[in-house]
Amino acid sequence: MAESTALNKKRSPFRIRVEPRLSEPPAWYPAAVTFAALIVALILGGVLISFAGGDPIRSYQHIAKASFGDIGVLSDTIVKATPIILAALACSVAFRMKLWNIGAEGQFIMGAFGASAIVLAPVLPAETPRIIFIPVMIIAGMAAGAVWGFIPGYLKAKFNVNEIISTLMLNYVAVAWMNFWIFGVWTEGGFQMSPKFPQTAWLPRLLEYAKTFPAFRGLTTHLGLVIGIVAAVILWFIIFRSRWGYEIRLIGDNPHAAQYAGINIKQNIIWVMMLSGALAGLGGMSEVSGVVHRLQTAPLAAGYGFTGIIVAWLAKLNPLVIIVASILFGALILAGREIQPSGVPKMIQGIILVCLIASDFMLRYRIVIDRGEE
Amino acid sequence: MTNQTSSTSEIPLIVEMRGIVKRFPGVLANDHVNFELKRGEIHGLLGENGAGKSTLMNILAGLYRQEAGTILVNGKPKVFSSPRDAIKAGIGMVHQHFMLVPSQTVTENILLGLDDPRFIMRLPEYDSKIAELGERFGLKVDPRAKIWQLSVGEQQRVEILKMLYRGVNVLIMDEPTAVLAPQEIEGLFETLRAMIAQGKSVIFISHKLQEVSAIADRVSVLRKGVATASGVASKGVSRQELARLMVGRDVIFALDKKPGKPGDVVLDVRDIYADNDKGLPALRGLSLNVHAGEIVGVAGVAGNGQSELSQVISGMRQCKQGQVILAGDEVSNHSTLFGIQHGMAYVPEDRTHVGSAPNLSITDNVIMKKYRKPPILKNGLLDMKAATKLANELKQAYDIIVPNVSTPVRLLSGGNLQRVILAREISGLPSFMVAVQPTRGLDVGAIEGVHRLLLAQREAGAAVLLVSEELEELLSLSDRVYVIYEGKIMGEVMVKGEGHDEALVDTIGQMMTGTPLDQIQNEGVAANG
Numbered sequence: 001m002a003e004s005t006a007l008n009k010k011r012s013p014f015r016i017r018v019e020p021r022l023s024e025p026p027a028w029y030p031a032a033v034t035f036a037a038l039i040v041a042l043i044l045g046g047v048l049i050s051f052a053g054g055d056p057i058r059s060y061q062h063i064a065k066a067s068f069g070d071i072g073v074l075s076d077t078i079v080k081a082t083p084i085i086l087a088a089l090a091c092s093v094a095f096r097m098k099l100w101n102i103g104a105e106g107q108f109i110m111g112a113f114g115a116s117a118i119v120l121a122p123v124l125p126a127e128t129p130r131i132i133f134i135p136v137m138i139i140a141g142m143a144a145g146a147v148w149g150f151i152p153g154y155l156k157a158k159f160n161v162n163e164i165i166s167t168l169m170l171n172y173v174a175v176a177w178m179n180f181w182i183f184g185v186w187t188e189g190g191f192q193m194s195p196k197f198p199q200t201a202w203l204p205r206l207l208e209y210a211k212t213f214p215a216f217r218g219l220t221t222h223l224g225l226v227i228g229i230v231a232a233v234i235l236w237f238i239i240f241r242s243r244w245g246y247e248i249r250l251i252g253d254n255p256h257a258a259q260y261a262g263i264n265i266k267q268n269i270i271w272v273m274m275l276s277g278a279l280a281g282l283g284g285m286s287e288v289s290g291v292v293h294r295l296q297t298a299p300l301a302a303g304y305g306f307t308g309i310i311v312a313w314l315a316k317l318n319p320l321v322i323i324v325a326s327i328l329f330g331a332l333i334l335a336g337r338e339i340q341p342s343g344v345p346k347m348i349q350g351i352i353l354v355c356l357i358a359s360d361f362m363l364r365y366r367i368v369i370d371r372g373e374e
Numbered sequence: 375m376t377n378q379t380s381s382t383s384e385i386p387l388i389v390e391m392r393g394i395v396k397r398f399p400g401v402l403a404n405d406h407v408n409f410e411l412k413r414g415e416i417h418g419l420l421g422e423n424g425a426g427k428s429t430l431m432n433i434l435a436g437l438y439r440q441e442a443g444t445i446l447v448n449g450k451p452k453v454f455s456s457p458r459d460a461i462k463a464g465i466g467m468v469h470q471h472f473m474l475v476p477s478q479t480v481t482e483n484i485l486l487g488l489d490d491p492r493f494i495m496r497l498p499e500y501d502s503k504i505a506e507l508g509e510r511f512g513l514k515v516d517p518r519a520k521i522w523q524l525s526v527g528e529q530q531r532v533e534i535l536k537m538l539y540r541g542v543n544v545l546i547m548d549e550p551t552a553v554l555a556p557q558e559i560e561g562l563f564e565t566l567r568a569m570i571a572q573g574k575s576v577i578f579i580s581h582k583l584q585e586v587s588a589i590a591d592r593v594s595v596l597r598k599g600v601a602t603a604s605g606v607a608s609k610g611v612s613r614q615e616l617a618r619l620m621v622g623r624d625v626i627f628a629l630d631k632k633p634g635k636p637g638d639v640v641l642d643v644r645d646i647y648a649d650n651d652k653g654l655p656a657l658r659g660l661s662l663n664v665h666a667g668e669i670v671g672v673a674g675v676a677g678n679g680q681s682e683l684s685q686v687i688s689g690m691r692q693c694k695q696g697q698v699i700l701a702g703d704e705v706s707n708h709s710t711l712f713g714i715q716h717g718m719a720y721v722p723e724d725r726t727h728v729g730s731a732p733n734l735s736i737t738d739n740v741i742m743k744k745y746r747k748p749p750i751l752k753n754g755l756l757d758m759k760a761a762t763k764l765a766n767e768l769k770q771a772y773d774i775i776v777p778n779v780s781t782p783v784r785l786l787s788g789g790n791l792q793r794v795i796l797a798r799e800i801s802g803l804p805s806f807m808v809a810v811q812p813t814r815g816l817d818v819g820a821i822e823g824v825h826r827l828l829l830a831q832r833e834a835g836a837a838v839l840l841v842s843e844e845l846e847e848l849l850s851l852s853d854r855v856y857v858i859y860e861g862k863i864m865g866e867v868m869v870k871g872e873g874h875d876e877a878l879v880d881t882i883g884q885m886m887t888g889t890p891l892d893q894i895q896n897e898g899v900a901a902n903g
Contacts, residue, residue: 249731249738258731
């Protein structure tokens with residue numbers, strides 16, 4: 001006996017074991033793990049930056065300064081965060097039901113297209129007052145996004161078509177569709193963009209009120225932020241307090257139980273995909289009317305729909321947390337461009353996502369360290 | 375295989391566990407447990423769910439590590455840091471949930487993880503090796519078959535073969551009968567006996583008294599992590615005694631059932647035909663009825679259409695022909711919602727995959743059929759205060775043991791989860807209830823609780839259809855029993871009083887194997903006359 005124990009001790013003075021969690025961790029724990037994952041991601045990113053010959057601490061300082069350093073850049077951060085909030089909300093509601101909508105990007109583009117059509121077709125004349133123009137554009141944007149969500153939703157409900165593939169493919173269709181209108185119909189003198197919208201079709205921005213509040217001078221934060229926050233709050237109520245939200249959560253957790261409880265799953269697939277598409281479409285509307293002010297491919301098809309996927313997971317699909325997570329990503333996108341046009345910021349986003357997914361492990365398992373006992 | 379006291383000392387101990395301690399968060403799973411296994415015996419390890427049986431055996435199989443205590447194999451102390459170490463020492467475990475790759479063949483699954491063959495898979499060679507091994511132990515399975523093609527019983531045989539192929543001398547079987555049909559259980563028992571005859575030893579974990587006394591030479595009992603009996607000869611101990619050792623009090627096997635007062639017909643199933651998931655006919659012209667205030671049992675060997683019957687009644691499966699009439703309304707081929715709105719409660723066979731949403735809270739799970747109506751629905755929103763209040767009331771009334779109702783139900787034990795489901799179904803004050811295998815996998819104490827709840831339903835005037843494979847359960851609860859065979863009713867018998875007369879059991883047994891009741895009676899008349 002002594003022999004085997006000694007051998008065992010020599011091999012490992014202490015051992016690390018992984019055991020599944022048998023009880024729910026305390027409420028603060030998931031938040032702490034998520035936070036720790038972020039820190040680990042930043043450290044890993046720092047290591048890579050230093051390998052590339054950069055100074056990680058100065059890089060991060062620069063990122064912080066370039067995104068939260070003063071009210072001007074903070075406003076820019078928020079402008080970047082706004083489309084991400086709506087795209088992430090769109091993803092979160094579909095993911096909640098385990099519908100893997102990878103098509104927020106396309107739905108976002110269709111939303112921008114739908115809203116632009118009101119201006120460019122034109123459905124409403126340029127001199128229409130803003131109070132009418134904006135709501136009509138919102139409705140058109142959401143409707144166009146909803147249509148783009150309805151298609152994969154219907155195919156899934158009716159023919160069990162895999163929504164991952166159909167939504168992904170529809171992204172390309174959406175880009176091609178937008179390009180057709182930009183190049184062929186609404187082109188501005190042959191350039192790859194539509195004419196600029198009249199000011200009445202712009203979402204109000206803070207800088208417009210600089211006369212009354214001088215502090216707002218130069219701030220481009222627009223009404224889209226309010227739209228995003230309101231949408232998040234409404235979505236939170238839908239998910240956690242409404243009858244429909246209960247059905248969505250039940251289907252997401254166990255579709256068999258949902259069927260057993262008398263819930264029509266197919267109908268819900270279609271409705272949820274439409275809601276998801278409408279939210280992404282609202283994001284597209286907000287971006288085109290609040291920032292770009294014209295239909296143009298590059299700034300609109302900039303991957304907000306894909307960033308939304310990451311942010312939705314970072315926020316654990318919670319609509320309210322999405323607002324915070326989006327601002328973080330807005331900062332990364334903005335400040336990242338300050339250091340390098342591509343590369344590092346994209347890398348940090350990727351590392352964050354990987355660390356977050358890995359951190360889920362810590363929620364389901366616990367790590368036990370034994371000293372060599374016996 | 376009797377154990378005379380004179381010979382016990384001569385048979386060497388193959389495994390000895392001394393003072394094993396294992397803690398889990400909030401639970402002392404094993405509290406200084408001693409366990410001894412002799413060469414060539416089948417050792418039953420009894421205990422309620424959560425008594426620590428599986429934990430103790432997972433330690434022996436190298437899956438967990440004890441916090442204190444020693445393990446001796448053939449008298450030598452061993453430290454297992456993984457199942458591989460345990461297998462090297464000749465100890466292997468067949469878990470309740472199989473660990474097989476569905477798309478691969480039996481041989482491939484058995485060879486998985488071994489160093490031989492190294493590079494080139496000379497499968498035919500190994501196929502015949504495995505076939506031979508199976509022959510030796512009465513484990514008939516085609517080595518070339520893919521796992522997904524096999525029945526659960528056959529898959530279990532593959533798991534056993536996996537262990538035998540690795541040269542294991544001690545086989546731990548964790549609740550092996552839980553997934554088997556009655557006739558498969560007999561086959562398993564034969565295999566186990568064949569293994570003993572060839573010098574292997576078996577540890578048989580179960581909470582079913584009947585099986586343990588049928589198969590085991592000696593029995594150890596665990597209760598709440600403490601060994602209440604260690605290696606007593608199973609011949610010398612009655613089932614009542616074992617039950618007391620398991621639960622710490624006398625279990626009342628006889629329920630106090632008041633005479634029934636059947637009312638009007640509530641459920642009328644008329645000549646239904648339906649297919650199973652594979653599109654093969656599962657129900658062929660089945661008819662039965664249930665009156666208010668009675669429990670009607672459906673007996674039968676698993677897989678004779680019981681699941682499909684309950685699904686057709688509840689609306690989860692379409693029927694091709696025939697009608698299901700609930701209190702005058704046809705409910706068949708409507709949505710499940712229609713049945714729910716007509717006062718139907720349904721306790722499904724599969725608690726975790728159908729009956730509950732594992733990651734949602736107890737509160738969310740109990741409002742599953744109530745969220746469409748006040749008081750839970752208020753102004754189009756869910757009133758979470760009312761829902762929490764309801765959940766707390768049910769937790770109290772149905773004895774659901776959890777710290778609070780926001781706990782996700784996946785963390786509940788089987789018995790507690792079943793109480794959550796029953797609480798939800800019964801609190802809807804159903805006029806009719808289908809309960810499928812409501813006590814499967816539950817421990818003795820929990821079974822009794824479920825039985826009492828079902829009888830209370832009957833007394834409250836509800837009609838209850840009870841589908842079960844436990845004949846004893848059916849006979850002690852039901853007023854009438856239908857016997858189902860290949861999707862048809864073979865006959866219907868009345869259950870009178872408490873005494874289970876042998877003739878009745880015999881009749882049901884014959885019907886379960888496909889002899890219609892009228893034929894049995896005719897033969898009886900012919901024999902008598």
